[in-house]
Amino acid sequence: MRLLNKHVIITGGSSGLGFATAQRMLARGASVSLIARNRIRLVEAAERLQPLVNRAGQRIEIATADVRVRNDVSQAIADLIQRAGPCDVLIAAAGSIQAGAFQQLDEQIFHDLMELNYFGTLNAIRAVVPHMQSRRVGALVAVSSVAGFVGSLGYSAYTPSKFAVRGLMEVLRQELKAYNITSSVVYPSDVPMPVTQSNNGDQSGNNQQQLNPDRLAQAIVRGILKRRFIITADAQSSWVVRVGNFGSPLLNRFFARPLKRSQQQPKPHEDNTPPTGLV
Numbered sequence: 001m002r003l004l005n006k007h008v009i010i011t012g013g014s015s016g017l018g019f020a021t022a023q024r025m026l027a028r029g030a031s032v033s034l035i036a037r038n039r040i041r042l043v044e045a046a047e048r049l050q051p052l053v054n055r056a057g058q059r060i061e062i063a064t065a066d067v068r069v070r071n072d073v074s075q076a077i078a079d080l081i082q083r084a085g086p087c088d089v090l091i092a093a094a095g096s097i098q099a100g101a102f103q104q105l106d107e108q109i110f111h112d113l114m115e116l117n118y119f120g121t122l123n124a125i126r127a128v129v130p131h132m133q134s135r136r137v138g139a140l141v142a143v144s145s146v147a148g149f150v151g152s153l154g155y156s157a158y159t160p161s162k163f164a165v166r167g168l169m170e171v172l173r174q175e176l177k178a179y180n181i182t183s184s185v186v187y188p189s190d191v192p193m194p195v196t197q198s199n200n201g202d203q204s205g206n207n208q209q210q211l212n213p214d215r216l217a218q219a220i221v222r223g224i225l226k227r228r229f230i231i232t233a234d235a236q237s238s239w240v241v242r243v244g245n246f247g248s249p250l251l252n253r254f255f256a257r258p259l260k261r262s263q264q265q266p267k268p269h270e271d272n273t274p275p276t277g278l279v
Contacts, residue, residue, distance in 0.1 A: 001139055001182070001224055004029040005057065007085045009077060011067050011124050012094030014041040017143065017188070019049075020213035021091055022060075024221045026052040031059040033080040033087075035073065035124075036094070039064045059084050067094045067120035070127075077127040087128045089224060091141045092121040097190060102156040110157045117161035122168060129176070138181040139224050141231070142169050145190050146240045173229055184223050186231045187241050188216055 008025045012018035013034030022032045026049060036042050042062040049060050061084050065076035081087055095117045098109050121142050132138030147155055148162035166185055173183040216233040223231035232238040 001089070001227065003089070003221070003224070005055075006030045006088035007033065007081075008089040008091065009033045009035065009080055009087045009124075009128065010091045010093055011035045011073070011120065012092075013062075014038065014045040016093070017213045017216055018091070018093035019045055020217035021093065021220050022049055023052060023214075024217045025089075026054075026058065026060075028221065029055050029058065030089075031057070031061070031084050033059075033061040033063065033084055035063050035065050035067070035076050035080075037064060037066050067092075067123055068115045070119075070123040073120075073123045074127040077124070081131065086131055086135060087138070089139045089141065090124060090128045091143075091220065092124045093143050094120050094124075095143060097145075097155075097158050099154050099158070100156075101154065105157050110160075113157050113161045114164070117158070118164040118168070121165050125168075125172070129181070132181050133176075133179045136180050138179075139184065139227075140169070140172065140176070140181060141184045141186060141220060141224065143186045143188065144169070146187050146237045147190070148185075148187065149240055169229075182224075182227045182229075184220075184227075184229055184231050186216065186220060186223070187237045189234055189237045 003025060008022075008030045010018045010022055010025075010032060013022055013032070014036035018034070018036075022034060022045070025032050032049070034042055034045055036045075039062075042064060046060050046062050053060065061080050063076035063080050065072045067073045077087065096113060098105070098113060100109070125140055125142070128138070128140070132140075142165050144165040145158070145162040146152070147159040148166040151159050169183050169185045172181075176183060212233070219231050219233035222228075230241055232241055
């Protein structure tokens with residue numbers, strides 16, 4: 001798919017990966033529409049993007065919506081389509097991450113991450129697919145995580161939400177192929193791998209290749225142009241995704257190594273004060 005003169009809608013577009021992807025799309029001659037909850041940040045993002053408009057007819061549109069609320073995001077997308085034309089590409093980049101030991105995380109966090117990361121993605125996709133089906137063309141891009149392929153220690157609330165995104169896109173890849181709609185899943189290295197655990201329960205990692213929005217945005221553009229289902233931006237995430245389920249026993253042993261080492265190390269004398277707070 002060429003991006004020149006296309007209309008790209010991006011959820012979570014006011015910052016981070018969504019904003020970086022908008023920059024790349026404008027450079028390719030596309031019009032972009034940004035969706036986020038905070039209108040002030042959306043206006044600021046649009047102003048920062050304006051100098052990148054270099055072709056007649058290129059547009060930057062914004063709409064406030066909470067992607068967790070289906071009617072909210074459906075109305076926002078309908079308004080953007082009316083203003084800037086049919087949606088050619090949807091990039092569902094809205095999301096959040098929360099780390100913490102399983103027993104220390106409040107139950108609401110599990111619900112919140114599933115609502116935002118999975119249902120927020122689902123709601124946006126459901127809003128654009130009928131239009132794409134009627135036109136028999138389109139591209140859907142959803143952001144998962146390397147945690148969507150293998151459970152990462154300390155991310156028991158986050159990981160299931162990203163597994164769900166991956167599963168959804170696996171199905172849509174098959175169901176929408178007949179309509180010439182491509183489906184892509186982005187797998188950022190957004191969690192430290194391998195994860196280590198300190199004595200106080202905090203999670204940390206020795207991975208230095210954390211999420212680089214601009215680098216990942218470049219990978220998303222390449223993935224759309226080449227109609228790739230799997231999109232990665234670094235060697236680590238590429239390796240994890242390609243090993244995938246076939247190598248999950250090996251991956252699990254690899255990720256568990258730092259925890260095992262920390263458990264074998266002598267610990268200073270500790271009282272029985274229970275752990276506090278979330279990480």
